[in-house]
Amino acid sequence: MSSSFMSASFSKNKQKSSKPSENGLSNLQSFRGNIKTNTSSVPSSPSTEPKNSNIHNGMFKCNQAFAQKSKKLMGLLSDSCSILKQVRETNKQRWDLHYPFVSQMPELQSPIYDDKGLRIVSNKTQMSKFKQKVTDRLQFQSDMSTSQDFNSKLNVLKLDLKKGDTSSAETVFGDLKKDAIATLLDGCFANIIKRCENLHARVSDTSSKVLVAGDVNAGKSTFVNALLKREVMPVDQQPCTTLFCEVLDVQENDGAEEIHAIKDFTSYKRTDASTFTVIEWNDLYDTIVNNEESGEYAQLKVYTKDRRNAQESLLHNGIIDIALIDCPGLNRDTLKTTALFARQEEIDVIIFVVSAENHFTLSAKEFLSNASKEKAYLFIVVNRFDNIRMQEKCRRAILEQIKEVSPRTHEHAEDLVHFVTSTAIKVEKDDDVNHSSRLSSAIDQNVNDIKSIEDFARLEESLRTFVLKKRSKSKLAPAQHYLDNLVTDIGVLVEFNKNIAQRENYKAGIELEEAERTLNKLVADEKAAAATADEAENRTCEEIGDFTRRSLERAIENVDQFTSCEYHGLVYIWSYANDLRDSMLDEIYREVLASEENAKKQTAKCIDLIQDLGRDLRGEDKHINLDKMYAKRGTPISINIEISDFFDFNLNDRFSEELSIVGLTGAAVMCTATKLNGLSFLWDVTYFLGFNNMRRLLLPLVGLAGIGITTYVLYDTKRVISRKVARKIRCYLKRSDYVNSQANRIVRQGRKKMRLASENIRLRFRRAVEEENSKQVSHRISYKKSEEAVKFFEKIFSQTEVVSDSLEDLLGNHEWEDYEEIPVSD
Numbered sequence: 156m157s158s159s160f161m162s163a164s165f166s167k168n169k170q171k172s173s174k175p176s177e178n179g180l181s182n183l184q185s186f187r188g189n190i191k192t193n194t195s196s197v198p199s200s201p202s203t204e205p206k207n208s209n210i211h212n213g214m215f216k217c218n219q220a221f222a223q224k225s226k227k228l229m230g231l232l233s234d235s236c237s238i239l240k241q242v243r244e245t246n247k248q249r250w251d252l253h254y255p256f257v258s259q260m261p262e263l264q265s266p267i268y269d270d271k272g273l274r275i276v277s278n279k280t281q282m283s284k285f286k287q288k289v290t291d292r293l294q295f296q297s298d299m300s301t302s303q304d305f306n307s308k309l310n311v312l313k314l315d316l317k318k319g320d321t322s323s324a325e326t327v328f329g330d331l332k333k334d335a336i337a338t339l340l341d342g343c344f345a346n347i348i349k350r351c352e353n354l355h356a357r358v359s360d361t362s363s364k365v366l367v368a369g370d371v372n373a374g375k376s377t378f379v380n381a382l383l384k385r386e387v388m389p390v391d392q393q394p395c396t397t398l399f400c401e402v403l404d405v406q407e408n409d410g411a412e413e414i415h416a417i418k419d420f421t422s423y424k425r426t427d428a429s430t431f432t433v434i435e436w437n438d439l440y441d442t443i444v445n446n447e448e449s450g451e452y453a454q455l456k457v458y459t460k461d462r463r464n465a466q467e468s469l470l471h472n473g474i475i476d477i478a479l480i481d482c483p484g485l486n487r488d489t490l491k492t493t494a495l496f497a498r499q500e501e502i503d504v505i506i507f508v509v510s511a512e513n514h515f516t517l518s519a520k521e522f523l524s525n526a527s528k529e530k531a532y533l534f535i536v537v538n539r540f541d542n543i544r545m546q547e548k549c550r551r552a553i554l555e556q557i558k559e560v561s562p563r564t565h566e567h568a569e570d571l572v573h574f575v576t577s578t579a580i581k582v583e584k585d586d587d588v589n590h591s592s593r594l595s596s597a598i599d600q601n602v603n604d605i606k607s608i609e610d611f612a613r614l615e616e617s618l619r620t621f622v623l624k625k626r627s628k629s630k631l632a633p634a635q636h637y638l639d640n641l642v643t644d645i646g647v648l649v650e651f652n653k654n655i656a657q658r659e660n661y662k663a664g665i666e667l668e669e670a671e672r673t674l675n676k677l678v679a680d681e682k683a684a685a686a687t688a689d690e691a692e693n694r695t696c697e698e699i700g701d702f703t704r705r706s707l708e709r710a711i712e713n714v715d716q717f718t719s720c721e722y723h724g725l726v727y728i729w730s731y732a733n734d735l736r737d738s739m740l741d742e743i744y745r746e747v748l749a750s751e752e753n754a755k756k757q758t759a760k761c762i763d764l765i766q767d768l769g770r771d772l773r774g775e776d777k778h779i780n781l782d783k784m785y786a787k788r789g790t791p792i793s794i795n796i797e798i799s800d801f802f803d804f805n806l807n808d809r810f811s812e813e814l815s816i817v818g819l820t821g822a823a824v825m826c827t828a829t830k831l832n833g834l835s836f837l838w839d840v841t842y843f844l845g846f847n848n849m850r851r852l853l854l855p856l857v858g859l860a861g862i863g864i865t866t867y868v869l870y871d872t873k874r875v876i877s878r879k880v881a882r883k884i885r886c887y888l889k890r891s892d893y894v895n896s897q898a899n900r901i902v903r904q905g906r907k908k909m910r911l912a913s914e915n916i917r918l919r920f921r922r923a924v925e926e927e928n929s930k931q932v933s934h935r936i937s938y939k940k941s942e943e944a945v946k947f948f949e950k951i952f953s954q955t956e957v958v959s960d961s962l963e964d965l966l967g968n969h970e971w972e973d974y975e976e977i978p979v980s981d
């Protein structure tokens with residue numbers, strides 16, 4: 156804000172002071188008007204002192220506005236923390252978050268998609284303000300050639316890449332896997348949550364911390380005691396304050412006046428006695444002085460009671476509680492520590508005490524110019540003013556110096572620069588009899604003292620007002636500013652991830668449908684393939700069996716027709732019979748072999764057909780070796796040749812032809828005989844030749860017949876053997892069910908091979924179904940996961956939007972700012 160505006164603000168305020176009841180801003184003037192009353196007499200209660208009451212009312216209003224605002228802010232901080240915790244939890248357990256502008260960079264250019272993954276043209280007029288802000292941020296494209304550029308797109312959610320600013324974004328983020336980004340984000344969330352908790356604690360803390368820094372022996376401790384109207388801090392002509400001493404109200408320690416000496420103030424817990432040592436009041440001076448050498452303690456917390464009434468009390472006055480931190484005097488050694496201390500966010504106001512005699516030392520100037528960069532406004536107390544004779548000259552000289560080190564403080568010098576004599580303020584010592592005796596002694600003081608008391612009272616009033624007003628800026632503004640950035644970042648992060656989740660959901664939906672279709676088809680194919688394979692296998696087995704049976708039966712039936720062996724006469728008849736048997740069996744074996752060959756061909760054909768059913772499946776066809784398919788054929792046929800195989804008494808078979816001739820001949824003879832009158836003819840012949848002649852003739856006839864028969868039998872033996880062996884083989888094969896057993900064997904072997912093929916196909920189908928099933932499961936999981944993620948991000952977005960809207964209201968509500976007079980830059 157410009158200085159002219161600031162001056163206007165102050166002058167405006169002065170005009171308003173005539174109407175104290177209308178504006179709380181009149182506090183300052185009204186307060187000034189009451190200084191005398193306040194310092195020269197026992198303070199009156201608000202009810203008896205209307206002006207004082209107005210002042211208090213103004214401050215009360217200001218405080219009320221602050222309380223309301225801080226309450227809202229704390230609520231928003233808690234809400235933001237809870238939102239962040241939800242997002243963090245999801246990032247950890249369910250959904251690896253994508254970092255905006257980095258993850259899936261090419262998709263950044265792609266538009267936002269609707270539920271079906273279709274591009275939606277954003278209708279900005281229908282968008283909420285927050286949504287529009289987030290969308291604009293997401294769609295904003297800039298040169299993002301370095302990782303720093305990416306990080307700069309977000310205010311708070313910055314990834315700690317530790318790669319420097321100059322690495323190209325592609326290099327940096329290309330190196331990072333998705334889960335690495337999620338891990339970085341998790342760390343980022345942890346820090347932000349911690350920061351929000353700190354801000355919450357800071358906003359909820361109604362007290363303000365005022366750091367009293369300054370040169371060695373400038374009178375800081377004396378000044379602190381003068382503010383407290385009680386001798387709390389030890390005062391010495393020698394430099395004595397060697398550590399930071401924070402003076403707090405006794406209520407901060409449950410009403411117990413105690414001094415806690417702290418070695419490590421980062422781990423200090425008032426309720427944990429192990430984090431501090433209690434120092435006796437009498438030992439305070441020694442502890443402070445000795446600490447310079449021992450360096451045992453880093454800080455003291457002095458819980459003390461402000462015995463004044465509420466309106467006068469500094470530490471605890473019902474509107475604003477102030478904790479004073481007395482710093483070690485500045486020198487080369489302490490400068491850095493004090494500067495660091497002053498930079499802490501908890502420090503609301505810095506009071507710099509400078510000795511009027513010494514003006515600003517080099518250390519002081521260095522400290523002030525740094526502190527003014529951090530805090531913008533500094534409260535400067537020029538102490539030991541009583542030691543200055545040419546006070547106006549000194550005042551001018553010091554103001555000139557202030558102009559150099561803190562120009563904005565100089566602009567408001569009237570309120571922020573005070574020339575005082577801290578020793579003029581009477582302080583209560585523990586051995587004082589009572590409070591009233593000290594106050595009454597003030598009445599007897601000389602004119603100079605009264606002037607100093609007035610100056611000091613003015614300083615006090617300015618300080619209280621400054622702290623009160625500054626508090627809104629120092630406590631609330633950082634939280635508001637941080638929250639504003641945070642909710643926008645969360646919005647961007649959540650919206651970005653929602654878009655990604657939507658796209659993934661859409662993709663997973665399509666993939667799921669596709670997988671379902673593929674799976675259903677595969678299951679149907681599997682069934683059909685199994686049926687086809689079974690059918691082909693059965694049909695082939697039937698064909699093989701039929702073929703084998705037919706072939707063998709034919710072969711067995713005609714076993715004696717197609718076999719021939721060389722007959723070398725009766726002497727070799729036995730060998731002939733054996734050869735003939737072997738030849739016949741070979742003929743049958745040949746048929747068996749032919750059937751096996753046929754079975755192999757049929758089996759191979761069927762295997763091809765079965766394997767062709769899995770042509771679309773992944774994996775190799777199983778190689779089925781048919782070469783050794785019929786390697787084992789079992790026990791060969793064993794038929795022995797016997798003597799009986801040379802004789803055939805079966806006339807039916809043997810003489811079937813001959814008998815018919817004989818029969819016909821006999822019939823003819825009988826016919827003739829009948830015609831010749833039967834046996835009478837034989838009797839007539841016998842009678843004609845004579846019985847003896849007939850008897851002599853019969854023997855040769857019988858001999859002839861025997862020779863004839865023998866000749867015939869010998870002549871027919873070759874055929875007899877053939878018939879007999881063939882019959883024997885047939886009988887044997889029939890008895891042993893040879894045809895069926897061979898057919899079954901051949902079929903069984905073939906089926907075994909075909910079964911291998913069909914089982915392989917079944918297995919490949921099963922695997923394919925399992926694969927599709929697991930694909931489907933994983934698509935379903937990612938569909939569900941992305942669906943849940945979309946819902947979650949939508950929920951988080953609306954929660955963030957609520958916080959953002961509330962924050963907007965809070966930022967837009969300037970009612971409380973009416974109490975602001977000193978513009979403070981952010």
Ligand SMILES: Nc1nc2c(ncn2[C@@H]2O[C@H](COP(=O)(O)OP(=O)(O)OP(=O)(O)O)[C@@H](O)[C@H]2O)c(=O)[nH]1
Nearest residue numbers: 371372373374375376377391394395396484539577
């Ligand atoms: N005349 C005069 N003497 C003062 C004033 N304020 C402090 N002194 C004296 O200055 C000396 C140092 O005072 P301290 O309050 O101990 O100074 P300090 O800045 O706290 O000292 P260190 O913390 O040790 O740097 C004491 O003797 C005080 O009595 C003042 O306004 N006028």
